[in-house]
Amino acid sequence: MTRASNRPPVVPPEAALPSYLRAGYTLRSWLLTTDHKRIAILYLVSISFFFLIGAIAAALIRLELLTPAGDLLTNDGYNRAFSIHGIIMVWFFLIPSIPNTFGNFLIPLMIGARDLAFPRLNLLSWYIYVVAGLITLYVVLSGGVDTGWTFYTPLSSVYANGAVVAAILAVFISGFSSILTGLNFIVTVHKLRAPGMTWGRLPLFVWSHYATSIIFVLATPVLAITLLLVAAERLFGIGVFDPALGGDPLLFQHLFWFYSHPAVYIMILPALGVISELITSAAHKRIFGYWFVAYASIAIAVIGFFVWGHHMFVSGQSYYASAIFSFLSIAVAVPSAIKVYNWTATLYKGDIELNAPLLYAMGFIGLFVAGGLTGLMLAMLAIDVHVHDTYFVVAHFHYIMVGGTVTAFFGAMHYWWPKITGRLYPEAWARASALVILVGFNVTFFPLFLLGYEGMPRRYHVYPESFQVLQVISSCGALLLAAGYLLPVAYLGWSLFRGAKAPANPWGATGLEWTTSSPPPKHNFIEQPVVERGPYDYPISDPLSRSND
């Protein structure tokens, strides 16, 4: 955070108003708030809680895998541990993680609006999420489910024990929260942009959330209907997916992955938006190829709907369909690669400050590239047949979802922490935690590529002794990763009370969110901002000015 020290402290007029944190002190003022910033905080607290539950399930899995024998959990217990881990991490952490916290907090600020288009709908989406989360907690406390997070039929609809219907209901309800958020973002971006905030001046964070919202709105209803059909088959014996009842199990996989593959892009697109902001701010340089990066988000969202069949290469899907899906899956790598090339080109000859957010961003790029390239391998039919349902796949998607999304989440947390809380965090600790997370992540998940390539199937807890060394390395890495995740909790918590007061624009960044006070007042700006420059018009003469004369 040295940019601020080079500049005279400029105080925006909004600093005279009470911040959104001081707009009310009662529990009621938080639980009935329609302020997008407070709702973002409510989401942050909720998803952190669910991250903890999902992490405990992960810890059980990694402890069990320390030895080749199944000596900690029973077969059924292990199935339930990875099912709960998957269900909670996907629907109750990763999907809402960046959109519902940083998206909620930042989109109105970035486009110069007072709030989202539908503030009460925004609060409703949080309550829906909470109801879904409480049902999930009931599922956990009642013994869980053993279907995996994918609820494959006819296992889920006929044979599985446990609270399957309750788990389905939780995911079904959480979908409405996603739909409302997506709808709110789309309408907000269309209708509430400040004067001068043309589409070509939208921050790339907003573009990526716009693309994410399209997926939220178009894909989530398909999941809802699919899960209802599973419940109908399980509860009433209506044959949809069970072959014994005249159904088709592959139909479930088509419907499920039509949502769930785009859902991967729900998880990663907001992260890509975060990285664009972090890179440009740290390099103090205009993004290389703004329109390419912006349209790449839309392209990922659109092409992402055409690739779901690569999850079904060995499920009995026709070779013809598999060949089509293989080609389309390879095509989706193009817009992802555009982003990576453009970020690195942005860093080239930049006025780079190697701060913690940039460390997270560079870690993200490495891990995202590793996850993306192994995704290309999996998109190829011949390789996929070899490594399908092995640890290779587990490693691949963890590189995207954890190495990608969670790393970007932490990067965003550091970058916007001064804006959200009004406090500066200790930079040295933050850099250390970024490195610990990067090392811990790779020690945990890289061995899984090797395990998978050598043939260890996923979802097994008893395995040949020859795999033990790599499993132990992975479990040790998980311990390091956990320490890396806990470190920021400690020093960010400390900074809430003891950290230095943050100026309005500690990074000397260009976004509109940096032109108001830290933390912002309830309605963000005293006067309606009028935008007169592009989103990354570096170098800026005055960090609090909206023009760049």
Next chain:
Amino acid sequence: MSIAVRRLLLAWIGLIALLALTVGLAFLPLGAAKPAAAYLIATAKAALVLWYFMELRREGGLPRLAAGAGFVWLSVLLVLTAADFLSRN
């Protein structure tokens, strides 16, 4: 009865007539043409709902684009799933 209500009523009667047509076609020996005819009628029904009940006839380009996107996305699901189902053997 106002013109708006009469219009909705006519659209509803149109939907019921198309439903009767679907049921009637199910009993005819059309062979491979039967699913195609059923999809055609279903598309006509969806168009009636979009145009009259969802009031798209009175909306501008953006809401029509949004509704059309939903339609296109559904067709992506159906077409690519059919690509598997029809070529499975």
